[in-house]
Amino acid sequence: MRVLAAMSGGVDSAVAAARAVAAGHDVTGVHLALSAKPGTLRTGSRGCCTIEDAGDARRVADMLGIPFYVWDFAERFTEDVVEDFVAEYAAGRTPNPCLTCNERIKFAALLDKAIALGFDAVCTGHYARLSVVDGRPELRRSADDGKDQSYVLATLRPDQLRHAMFPLGDSVKADVRAEAADRGLLVAEKPDSHDICFIPDGDTRAFLTRRLGERPGELVDDETGAVLGAHAGVHGFTVGQRHGLGLRVPAPDGRPRYVLSLEPVSGSVRVGGAERLAVREIVATRPTWPTGDQPAGEVECVAQVRAHGGTAPATASVVDGELRVRLTGELRGVAPGQAVVLYREDPAGDVVIGSGRIAMTR
Structure with a gap:
């Protein structure tokens, strides 16, 4: 297959690209220039999409012997991710910019361009698993619970998942770093990015105050x-x-x-008080179904409301176009604007069956 490997400059996307090459695919590397100020250098584990990151990605591509390009998506990223982030906070909601970036940039803008150029799939370093059951793609949790990113991929449609590759889904982070070192990749010990990539100092409140006053x-x-x-x-x-x-x-x-x-x-x-944070029901809008089918009636599932943690058994149904999730247990601190992601327990790895943006809680 012709595969476009999205290379952030970090160790995960580097090893994902290397595995795609080793599997015999015709791989081309691409780094997305997302920052409106690309000259800003990374500081340890803060910041990304910098010139330093683009250089790291290019060096990995050279070592793998694959073509490499930098695509400027800064304007699209600013409009679809950064401005959306600011607007959501101004409306009293708490967005997840990584989820928005995956939905609108990596698996909309990037994938659309890749398909238009004749590529068969986009390969990323996300920790998630993909399988095909009865001809339909299923998105599953990764083998590394601590790094699982299925939550931030849960808005993807079946047609997008059919053109996605997640080579790290069956791996744990320690093994990925060890493999990078064995392959001689210079990013083997590079720190992971933390916090919000477009707020490299980590001060979200100050960033929003500068934008909103x-x-x-x-x-x-x-x-x-x-x-x-x-x-x-x-x-x-x-x-x-x-x-x-x-x-x-x-x-x-x-x-x-x-x-x-x-x-x-x-x-x-x-x-x-903390006891007043307890939530037993979630109402979400914009429901999506990665497997393609909206469940009929009520479905038993596990609901997750944060990228890592925040899970509870639940039953879910769609009423008047809204996703209603009733928790068997309770969750605390559930913020409107975040996503609720529904999983079906499965021996081969929990399957994402749906998601929605949290509008209100009870």
Whole structure:
């Protein structure tokens, strides 16, 4: 097959490309220039898509003996990922930019271009497994639970999964690094990227304040309605947050308070005890079905609300176009704007059966 290997400059995508070459595919490497300021250098594990990363990807491609190109997707990334991220926070929601990037950049813009150029598949370094059952693709959790990225791939459609390759799905991170070292790849010990790639200093609140300005409001006790302090904007908070609240008045029982909800119109941030974070039902919009079929009636599943962790047994159904997820147990700190991803337990690795964007919780 003709395979386009997306090469970020990190160890995972490097080994994925190397495995595609070893499997006998006709591989071409491509690095996506996503940063509006590509001259910015990486600092340890923060930042990505820099000139340094492009150089690392090119050196790996040279060692593998494959053609290599840099494609400028910065404008598309800014519009579809960065601006969406800012708008979601301004609306009192907490988006997952990695999920948005996979959906709109790597498996929409990139895959569309790859197919138009005659490639059969796009290969990435994601930790997830793909299988074909009765002619339909199934997206599964990876063998490395700690690195599993099926959650941030859950919005992909069947037609996109049919053109995807995830060579690392059956591997654990330690083995991937060891393989990179054995192959002599210079990125074998390169630190993984953490936090949000377009906020390299890790200060999300400061980034959003620069983009949105200050929007003063009140911190309110959710139970009594008492005003407990002031803040510079709801975009500085997320549901479940405990630290950095700036409360003037301690709780009567001395226990910590958490962010319970955000009201962007009034500017209120409502806070309360941990027990008030408990969620038993999730309503999500824009449901997607990677296997292609919307389940009929209620389906038993495991619901996940964060990229790593935040899982509970559940039953799910579609009502009036919305995904309704009723948790058998309970979850805490479920933030609107995040994704709820549904899994079917399977001996060969849990299968992603659906996902949706969380609109509200009960």
